[in-house]
Structures are given as structure tokens and as C-alpha cells.
Amino acid sequence: MAEVRAADRRDPIDHQELSRGFWTDAFGRLLRSPAGVAGLAIVIGLIVVAVVGPIVVPWTYYEQDIPAVIAYGGPLPPLSAGHVLGTDSLGRDLLARTLDGAQVSLTVALVAQLVVIAIGVPVGLVAGWRGGIVETGLMRFTDVIATFPDLLFIVMISAAIVDTPFFRILNGLLATFVAIGLIAWVGTARLVRAQTLSLKQRDDIEAARAIGVPEGRIVRRYILPQAMGPIAVATSLGIPIAILAESTLSFLGLGVQIPRASWGSLIDAGIDAITLTPWLVFPPTIALGVALVGFTLLGDGMRDAFDPRASRRR
């Protein structure tokens, strides 16, 4: 139990530490949690590798090194000259393709979260603030979507639009953002609604209403900023889910389309060619695992940093 008390003593909230603003405090708490720091380091590392990697690697994700494949008599194994991780049967450099997968995954994760915020925050705000039939309608619809496994809806949307010209924009990237965003907003909407409901009853908000501050202004100036912490947490916890959704879609052939690479489609190709080129499956699998762990740790760290109650018990 001594450990518990030591943890309490470290808690800045209990200790009335000098506050330097909400975000600075939260960021400080994030940097003090080992999981948060590890997650942040992995995520920053991934971003750097995804941005710098393709510049450093002499091959692009679509280039085929046909002469080397012909000279070797088949796809190059790892540690071949010029291809550190080897090539696939078309002579494409596996390192370059895995790096492209990193770009795709990170892009999808971030943009899909933007779609989630763009839908979830307004829905939650309106439902929580208006109440009544608007709230009932919106939240029942949310319930229906939330009951059903996210990923199945996402797969269904992608399956429905995979043959359309819309799907081919940006090699399926745009459709993937939209499919994930269209379903994943429900968690954020519920969270923002709950936050709005509890804030609505606070004295300062009631006072603002009583003196006739316009509704839109109250929501923008008082409710939304207060809800930013939980939104940030939900967003970071949503990123690994979006990454998983994207790679599952691509694995099923419903996500990112050739010639662009995704970890999901690379794993799919690796499994297809597993007898001939077993090395293909490892780099994308490991990359995906590292990304999932990194973002999960960061999400945990964010949750603890923004929710002092949660950090005290951990």
C-alpha cells in the first residue's frame, strides 16, 4: 500500500502544483508516464521513418528491378545486394513497399480521425445541447451503428463502393478514410454528448444562459473547449483501431489498391506467396505490430494524462 501513497503524492492534481494551462499540464503528465513516452517515441520514430525512409531508399514502391530478378532466377531473398529486405516476384523492393505501407497507414489513421471528429463532435454537441427528440433520434441511430461490429460495417461500405470511380481516387485511399470515418464517429459522438450533458448543468454555463449569451457562442466558447481533452483522448485511442481497420480492408482487397502498398495488402500477398517467398510476410507484419503497440501506448498515456482520476489508479 505504500506504493499507492507514493503514487498519490506524485499526482500534480492533489498537490496543487502550479498550473501552466490545461494542455501544458496534460503534456507534462504524458511525458512523466513511461508508457506515454514509449508510445510517443515509437510514433515519432514511425513518422520520421515514413517520411525520410522513401527518400533514403533508392527504390520507389512501384519500381521493378527486373534485371536483378532475372540474374538471380527468382525473387531476391533478404540481404541481397541493393535490396536489404529482398524483393517480391515482380522485383519490387520490399523495404520500399513496407515504407510506403507506413505512409499509407499513418495517413489513413490521421485523416480517418479527422473525419471522425468532423462527424462525431457536431452530432454529440447537438444531441447533448438540444436534448429532446433531436437527441433521441441521433442517439438511437448511434446505438444501431455502435451495436454492430465497426469493422463489418466498414467492410460492407467498402464492398459496396469498391467498383465505383469514387473508389479509385487516390488508389482507394479516399474511400478508406470515408468508410472508416463514417462508422467510427459513434464513440466520439457518445463521448461529446455525455460531456455536453454534464457541462450543461454547471453553474457557469447556466449563468451564461441566464444572462442571454447566444447558444452558439456558449457551445463554442464554453462547452467545446472543455470537451477537448476527452476528444483528444478518444482520437488517439481511435488511431490504432483505424490502422487495424485499414490493414484489414487492404488484406481483404477492399482498401488501398495497387500499385500503392499497405501493410494489409503486403501481408495478404506474403501469405499468398508463402511457399515461394516466405520472407515477404515478416516486414509488414512487424511494422503493423510496432505501429499498433506504439499508438496503443500513446493512447493509454493520453488517457492517463487527460484524466487525472484514471492516472491516480494506474
Add this chain to the structure above:
Amino acid sequence: MLVGYAIRRILWVVPIVLGASIVAFTIMHVAPGSPWNREGRQLSPEMVERLTAQFGLDQPLPVQYLVWLSRIVQGDFGLGMSTDSYEVAELIGHAIGPTLLLGVSAFILAVVVGVPLGLLAALRQRTVVGHAATGLALLGMAAPAFALAGFLQVVFTPDYGAPPGGFTLPPEFVAGPVHDWLLPIVALAGLPMAQIARHTKGSVLEVLHTDYVRTAHSKGLREGHVLRVHLLRNAAIPVVTIAGSILALLITGSIVVERVFDIPGLGSVYYFAIRGRDYTLLMAITMIYAVVVAVANAVVDITYGVIDPRIRDGSRAAPESMPGG
């Protein structure tokens, strides 16, 4: 009181499933394109017209939905839309067995490994064992079904050349039940196991720091007694609530695992329905999943109501399941 709550909760499944069916039906039918005008399957315009009329795709959407609904209610899943005509119900009947076996086994494995792992991580915090348990749970987070499946395929199969660091097992071992069943079950159980472990850890830690556990300790009650009576019972409540999300993970995972290991289950059928844009089949399986998930959620809520009376009184909402469910 409890019975009333249970009945209300079970009845609530009906609008949920209906809602899900409307959303799914709309998504699939509003989108342009049909199963018979895509690449590699060019049919003559007359043929397309006839098929469209035969499947009622020329009707207004609400009419199509009602026709579909009235058939489904009578247990008629209709004919499949891909290459050959077949009874969807028959196809699903064959596929459901392997999937159930795989899913239930993976669920048991995930619980049997995940719960003790979470307990260890929480109760032995800041020890080597605790860190190892936390690390293992984290490793599970990195192993979605398809990644783990591909990995296991390569590592445990000798014929695939010599992968770096790979084992080689005797061929009869590989061709036998271990390869056929154990690897898919492990691949499917990885992520749910990690989720259960993480949730158990968080829940136990929360209860560990409550006043009543402190009181129990300070009264001098034996460690084992506190653990059993005060800690585990209360910590179990939030863990029960993620059962619905775990089921969701198992369903989506099975699609991938069945494809990787060539298991002729519902997941494989779903995969081919997607690839073939077979909307009848896709809707049928989607509805099976929807019913299973909705019923499971209802059972979870009722179980929760049994454990915690505040839920069924409506004085407290059931805790939200984890994101991604």
C-alpha cells in the same frame, strides 16, 4: 424487477437488428454497381436486365427491403448472386459449424490466458512477473488475427524453405490437428486475449485502490480472502461488459483466419461474398452476425443487471464497452 428488465432488454434486440438491417441494406443497394457488371464477368444487357428483374433490383428500395425482410423472417435467405445459383441458407448451414468451433475455442483460450495475465499484471505490479505479463498483453495488441496467422503459418510450417529463425516440425505433426486447429485458434485468440488482459488489469487496479479494499486490508483480513471476496468480484463486473466487443473481434478475426488457414467456415464464405459482390449472401451473413452480436450484448447487459442492481433500476447506465467494438 430483474425479469422485467431482462424481457425489456431482450425485446430491445428487435429494433436494434432491424435498424442494422436497414443501414446494411441501404449501404449495399444505394451504391452503384451490381454483381453482374463488373470486370471479368461481362453479361449481355438482356441477361443483366432479366437478372435484375428476377432479383427484384428494379423495384424501389423500400419495396425491395420489405420483400427481403418478409422472406428473411420466414427463414428464406434467397438465392446467391454469384456464378451458380445456390440456396444461401444451405451454404451457410455447412459453414457455420467450423466457425462456431473455431470461435468458441478461441474465446475460451482468450479468457483462460487473458484473465490470469491481467491479474498478474495488476497484483504483481512493478515486479518482473508483472512487467512480463503487461508486456505479453501488449504483444497481443500487436497481433491482429491476420498478422498472427501469417506469422504462425511461416514459422510452424517446414516446407516453406528456411525462414530466418523458423522452426521445422515433423511433417506428420504439421499436417495433423495441430496445424489444422491449434494455429488458427491461437491466431484468432491473440487480440481478444490482449484486450481481456488489459481490461482485467485496469479493472483490478481500480478496485485495488478503493476504500473498501483498503479497509479490508487494514482490518487485517487475509490476503486470499480480500482477493476472492472483495477484489475479484468487483473487478469482474467491467470485464464482463467487454464480452460483446470480444465477440466482434472474434467475428472479424475469423474472416481473416479462415482465409489464411483455408477453413471452410462462415468467415471464408463472407470473404468470397465480398470478392464476388454477392449481395444476397453478404446480407444473410451480415444479419447472422448482427443477431449474434445484439443477443450477446443483451445477455451481457442482463448479466450486468444481475451483478449490479443499479443498472436495471435505470439509476445508472451500463458502462460503455471499449472503443472499436
